Every structure is written in C-alpha cells, then in structure tokens.
Amino acid sequence: MRQPSEQITDEAGQQPETVGADNVLVVVTGLSGGGRSTVARALENVGFYVVDNLPQALLLDMAELALKAGGAARHTAMVLDVRSRAFSTDLAGAIRALKERGFHPRVVFVDADDEVLIRRFESVRRSHPLQGDGRLADGIAAERELLAEAREQADVIIDTTHLNVNQLRRRVEELFGGEDARRLRVTVLSFGFKYGLPPDADFVLDARFLPNPYWVPELREHTGREEAVSGYVLGQDGAVEFVENYASLINATASGFEREGKRYLTVAVGCTGGKHRSVAIAEELAGKLRQSRLAANAQHRDLGRE
Structure with a gap:
C-alpha cells in the first residue's frame, strides 16, 4: 500500500495531484x-x-474529482446502494483500483439482524429493493448474498441491531469526527x-429591560462593541x-x-434597533461561554442598519 502523500500517476505518466494525509475517503x-x-x-455533521x-463504477472518478476540488471535498x-443500476459485486476490485491510484479508502459496512430489518421495512411500509x-x-x-464479499472487505462493520438513530450517529462521529467536530457551536x-x-433562533433573550444608550447623546452614535457603550450597558442593574x-x-x-445530535445553537439577543444593548450583551455572553470551554462566537445581524 502506498504511503500518505504519495503522488497519483495518471495514464500519461503525469503526477497532477497528491493524496496527502489530510485526504480522507470513506466508502459506505x-x-x-x-x-x-x-x-x-452523521458524516456530513463532522x-x-x-x-x-453513487454507482460503484464512478468511485474512482468521484475520488479524483474530490481530490482536485480540495477544500471541504x-x-x-x-x-453505495444496491438500488443503483450500476452496482456490481466487485467492491474489492473498486477499492483496489482506488488504492492503486494512491487513495486510502475506509470501507464502512452497516448491518443488522434479519428480524430487525424486517420490522424497519414494515414500519415504513416499504418493499425491499431486491424483493x-x-x-x-x-x-x-x-442482498446479503450480493454484499457478502463487501462485508468481508470492510474496515469497519457497524451492527445497528440494537442502536437507535442517535447511538448510530455518535458511533460514526467517534470513528470519523475529531473532538472539535463533535462539539456544540454556539x-x-x-x-x-x-x-x-431571527428565524433560526433556539433561544431569544430580550435586553430591552435595560436603559437604552440611544438616549445618551454621547453614546448614541457608538455601538455595543465599543467600551463606552458596553460599560454603560453592563453597568446597569441586573445586566x-x-x-x-x-x-x-x-x-x-x-x-x-450534543447528546441529541445538535451541533449548532443560536442564542438571539434583542433590543430595539440591534445597535447598543443587544450587541454589548451578545459580546459579553459569548465571552462567558468561551470561558466555560464552549465554542461560542458573537455575530450582529442588524449592526449598521440605522
């Protein structure tokens, strides 16, 4: 097997791309x-x-496209799905072709007991694609017979017989997501x-109980990101x-x-215009959350609209 960072050679003998250690390819x-x-x-989440x-015949092409695209790819x-008309039983050959081109794919095979699979199909009233x-x-x-060799070639076999959706998701995140990928981002x-x-708010906080710096002439043109306004807002009773x-x-x-699979939390802090009180409170709250080791950042939707 080739080592990480070994170059791919195309049919013309050229070496246009390098498969580095930061390239991760998973076949499910x-x-x-x-x-x-x-x-x-779950893989998208991380x-x-x-x-x-994806038709199996396109595995290599897709891998090379992803390599050239770089970035998130x-x-x-x-x-792979047996319902694809291009599906074949030669998964081992397809994986071998990937390795010969310098890729290091990890094959994940999901399985479950027949009784559980039958219950799952019956619960959604669907027929089996090969029925x-x-x-x-x-x-x-x-399908078991068709995929027998694929199961033998798998790097990871996940038996979902006794796993619910959240447990399966956590298992995948443990395998393929670093700690940062699994953390809640606020x-x-x-x-x-x-x-x-804000339509995507999970929590809505109302900062209008605080005196409005808008009515303080020397603060009116400034924002809650500036120390003078921030100090005024946070110095009020109850702030x-x-x-x-x-x-x-x-x-x-x-x-x-995090346990339930939520990766992004939006805490909306509102005031009348979104310039003074809410901005100062949002900045302070984000800082407090970071002190508690949460991944938090402050954003200001309406700052500058006035």
Missing part, C-alpha cells in the same frame, strides 16, 4: 434498512462531503426587534446577572444538545 455500503442514510448524515447512491464519503415478487425476507437474503446573535425575530444566568442555562443544556 451495507444492508438496506441498516442505517446507511443515518451514517451519511465535515464530510457526502455523495449518496478533502473529506469525502461515497454511499421482487417474493417476500421481504427473500429480498434481504438476496452563535450569540444580536438583533433589533424592529427588524423582526451582569442577566448574562450570568443565561450562560449557566446554556452550559447546563449544552451536553444534552
């Missing part, structure tokens, strides 16, 4: 109903570019109520407690959000 296959779609979504229902996952005119069990048996977004609520209480709430719920 397995039994229908086993959880391929959940695996694909930063993979996912190509679903450096981490690419390709999901034809036979029974559901016949389709599962045919955006503290300031906004002005007069411009409408610091307001920030600390919400920081405690978000910290208390963060682990639960």
Whole structure:
C-alpha cells in the first residue's frame, strides 16, 4: 500500500495531484434498512462531503474529482446502494483500483439482524429493493448474498441491531469526527426587534429591560462593541446577572444538545434597533461561554442598519 502523500500517476505518466494525509475517503455500503442514510448524515455533521447512491463504477472518478476540488471535498464519503443500476459485486476490485491510484479508502459496512430489518421495512411500509415478487425476507437474503464479499472487505462493520438513530450517529462521529467536530457551536446573535425575530433562533433573550444608550447623546452614535457603550450597558442593574444566568442555562443544556445530535445553537439577543444593548450583551455572553470551554462566537445581524 502506498504511503500518505504519495503522488497519483495518471495514464500519461503525469503526477497532477497528491493524496496527502489530510485526504480522507470513506466508502459506505451495507444492508438496506441498516442505517446507511443515518451514517451519511452523521458524516456530513463532522465535515464530510457526502455523495449518496453513487454507482460503484464512478468511485474512482468521484475520488479524483474530490481530490482536485480540495477544500471541504478533502473529506469525502461515497454511499453505495444496491438500488443503483450500476452496482456490481466487485467492491474489492473498486477499492483496489482506488488504492492503486494512491487513495486510502475506509470501507464502512452497516448491518443488522434479519428480524430487525424486517420490522424497519414494515414500519415504513416499504418493499425491499431486491424483493421482487417474493417476500421481504427473500429480498434481504438476496442482498446479503450480493454484499457478502463487501462485508468481508470492510474496515469497519457497524451492527445497528440494537442502536437507535442517535447511538448510530455518535458511533460514526467517534470513528470519523475529531473532538472539535463533535462539539456544540454556539452563535450569540444580536438583533433589533424592529427588524423582526431571527428565524433560526433556539433561544431569544430580550435586553430591552435595560436603559437604552440611544438616549445618551454621547453614546448614541457608538455601538455595543465599543467600551463606552458596553460599560454603560453592563453597568446597569441586573445586566451582569442577566448574562450570568443565561450562560449557566446554556452550559447546563449544552451536553444534552450534543447528546441529541445538535451541533449548532443560536442564542438571539434583542433590543430595539440591534445597535447598543443587544450587541454589548451578545459580546459579553459569548465571552462567558468561551470561558466555560464552549465554542461560542458573537455575530450582529442588524449592526449598521440605522
């Protein structure tokens, strides 16, 4: 097997691209109903570019396209499905071709007991793609035979018989996502109520209980990102407690959000125009969350609109 950073040689003998250690290629296959779609979504959650229902004949072409694209495509996952008309049983040959071109694919195979697969198909009232005119069990048996060699060649076999969706997602994230990829990311977004609520807000905080710096002539033209305004806002009665209480709430719920698969949390902080109070509070709250080791940043939707 070639070592990381070895160059690919094309048919003309040229070496246009290099497969480096930062290129990660994952091939996902397995039994229908086993959880391929959940695996694909989990890989997307940890930063993979996912190509679903890819014909096996296009594995090498897709891998080379991803290599040339670079960027986010450096981490690419390709999901194979027996429902693809171009699917063949020679997965080992396709993987061998990838390795000969310098790639280092990891093959993930999802599996489950027949009884569980039958229950899953019956629960959604779908027929098996290989069932034809036979029974559901016949389709599962045919697929097992078709994928027997693929299962033997897999680097990772995930048996989903006793896993729910969240457990399967966590398993994939443990395998392919670094700690940073699995962390909850918090955006503290300031906004002005007069411009409408942010539609993606998970929490909405109202800072209009604080005196408005707009009515202080020397502060009116400044923003909550400036020390004079920030000091004025945070110096008001209840301001610091307001920030600390919400920081405690978000910290208390963060682990639960991560456990349930939520990766992005938006905490919206509003005032009248989104220029003074909400901006100062958002900056302070984001800082408090970072002190608690949460990945948090402050953004200001309406700053500059006035």
